[in-house]
Amino acid sequence: MNNTSETATKIMDAAEGYIRTRGYNAFSFRDIAADVGIKTASIHYHFPTKGDLGAAVAERYTERFMTNLGPAGEGSASQQLHRYVDAFRTALALEDKMCLCGMLGAELSSLPENVVQLSRAFFTKNLSWLTAVFLRDEKLRLTSIDAQRKSLKLLALLEGGLILSRNLEGVKTFDQLTEDIFE
Amino acid sequence: MNNTSETATKIMDAAEGYIRTRGYNAFSFRDIAADVGIKTASIHYHFPTKGDLGAAVAERYTERFMTNLGPAGEGSASQQLHRYVDAFRTALALEDKMCLCGMLGAELSSLPENVVQLSRAFFTKNLSWLTAVFLRDEKLRLTSIDAQRKSLKLLALLEGGLILSRNLEGVKTFDQLTEDIFE
DNA sequence: AAGAGGCTATCTATCAATCAGTAGACAAGA
């Protein structure tokens, strides 16, 4: 049950791909097994239940996402905002994928409790990071509460923006949505 | 196969409820049958396949949603915008439900083709309605393109806002997201 | 009026496929 082994990584990769395109309830252990080239029983060795797999994927995704962003205090606020929006844009442009936690957050009521908590944690971590960036922006000079609200609105715009973009005109739609958020 | 009969309506009500809370792939004919008080075979009489049921629900939802909004030219632009945002807010506040097509839009890649098309149609109809309202706003004086972009951004904010609100602090979060969209 | 036929809407019973999950054998490597 070593979740950093090569096989475990491949399983998580496949699961993450399915969740971000179809949703948590639209993939099976069979799908994963076929992709990785193993039997379904082997998946259970690494991740005892589907909920465990979902939780591991959510945790890894959040960690990787935050690591890629880097510390909120790094570079200029404007740079950091661009980097943030680009994290979403790239997923859409290169792989036509949703944000993992945007998808899980929508499916909320049909998920195991631990997955729900990890999805929520992604949102709160993102909001903290964004709020710190907005507070550092010298042009804006925001109060703490205003920075929080601005973060909330940006995150909502991006999560909803991914849904709309995938259903309408893809990256073109996404770019129309995000073009003027940097003032 | 009369989809306006009392039973068909109850089936659609139940299906809509499940889709808007759990998603399309997280409910079964058994769930519906239990709610309505019939057998699963009876559902197939009214809606031959799950895709047919999903499509009927999406069509009814869009129709009802647009009817409740009324014509884009009615009342003041500001009134209409408030009414629009309130349509989303009410669903969240009273029943903790997503927008049907926000949910379907997220699950895009795991849905039957006709359901995808109807979900997309909901978005385009909403965007047309919003654009017409924004263009009528005398304070804003927007170009057609700017009105379209503003519509896109509002819809994305609301769809993403529902996801975040359900995962964070409910209506409180939603109100923080929408408080200043009326300038 | 009586009854035959057809339509509507439900039921029982069942299907093959798929689901997540388990038990236990087996092989390779330490």
Next chain:
DNA sequence: TCTTGTCTACTGATTGATAGATAGCCTCTT
């Protein structure tokens, strides 16, 4: 020998869907 990781083989439950019986009701014909 013990651990790690995979396999075969299986389970019981659930999935969407089908076949066919049945009952109630309406209409047309005799």
